[in-house]
Amino acid sequence: MPETQPDQPLLNALKTVVNSELIPSSLTTAQTTEICQQLHCSLIELAERMLPLAASFSFAPKSNFHVGAIALDKQQQLFMGANYELEYGPLTGSLHAEQSAIFNALSHQADELTDLVINAAPCGYCRQFINELANAASLKVHFNQQNFAFPELLPQSFGPNDLGIKAPLARLDLATAKQAPDFAKASYSPYTQTQSAMFAYHGDKLLAWSCYLENVAFNPSLSPLLTLLSQLTLNHLSLDKVERFELWEHIDNPFSFRQELENFAEHSRKPMVHHSYPLT
Template sequence: MSENTHADLSLTNALQTVLASKQLPNMLNSQQTKTLCNILSCNVIELAERMLPLAASFSFAPKSNFHVGAIAVDKQQQLFLGANYELEYGPLTGSLHAEQSAIFNALSHQADELTDLVINAAPCGYCRQFINELANAAQLKVRFNQQSYDFPQLLPQSFGPNDLGVQAPLAKLKLDKASQAPDFAKASYAPYTQVQSAMFAYQGDKVIAWSCYLENVAFNPSLSPLLTLLSQLTLNHLSLNNVERFELWEHKDNRFSFKQELQNFAEHSQKPMVHHYYPST
């Protein structure tokens, strides 16, 4: 565990016992959650609240120095950690919020329907709009500052996917049969543009992190695959030192491309990148 997580020694010791590792996890499966709750004599939400400092320790915030942790909980009582991530260069829009990080972490692990989102700070309006894209947003509980809210309380009179005629809002990504790079791009959630885009970080021939594009009905909170990829690297205890190259896979008929965004980052980080187009099938 990092030096920022030493305050709750009973939690740290319990995690090390259950996981047989000193490395902070980016998720807990149902059995691990149940065992930890038994050891610590707490319920799932109390466990998530205690783990928030651990989630925030994944934060990379060179601009704001404001470290946010979030934990998404699904129906199976699995916990998925997330933290904010900020690019060191460029405008302030080059940032991923902790809530987005946790939700993508859950989606990438094919989580069940999310029931709770636990955060160490009140969610900003941008994040509330992003959360509203979830298919079950109306049933989601959001917890922060020791208070619990039904999500609709945090975004009254909301603008959501139904307002643009989307009948299948964000739920599970279609990853069941994903094996080739285009399969992950096809898993993008893009009901407003149908853009398919996925990014990969490689160490040799091994994929060490991946991401895909997620859209939002309000457009601006749509989730760049670059920021999600960098967050996934951090959640997996990896850094740019582990990355030998980046790859971007996009459908040849996409209405726009993330090539320039990745190219800018690759130049900044002095890492090679490869851009692939794939045909329709």
């Protein structure tokens, strides 16, 4: 993506409101309201101005194509996302910015998503993933100064309703999550019932976590490894900060992400621990 001049008024407002030099990966309702007042802009205009900041979280060593995405919920909270590629292996091992932003929102227990703002048109893969959202029919998508109702971008779609799923992807069940298996059980997997969660630790300190998100078309299902790496980046944490990775999975899962994590652990020279737990 071509370089642009820094939006200094925006950066100043963020620094004042967030009280940090670091770019925030999410903003609360109070923060977006105050920044919009300072900049005299709407929430959508704010998200559009923040897209270059979202794209700055991108890790794209293979494609060198840096994409940012921002999800907004009905409480006017803002959640950033960016694409992430593995340095080894094929490009199929990659996370798209839209997926990153959606998981960032869900991991923060975001309310119903209302808008998705992107700095490039969403690819078909992402459109299929977005279609898993419970409110996909009412979601608005913004890119290149154009606005679309999401169904316009995916006509004659194949979605959860086609397989009789009555509770598509919405807020993750994290309200009482305390132990690692609780986060694995929060996985959204109505098609295979798979429960998987990954964690990155420095000593006993949890740096980031992720869980599996499934899609009716299967291929856009969200690997917990790629989401975990994206969450580390969004939290301004490098792999140098990680001492070990942990994978927690239900003992009767129909498949495992163990090999995927082992491959990454070998590449990154980080230890990994695999745990299996019974259904309780």
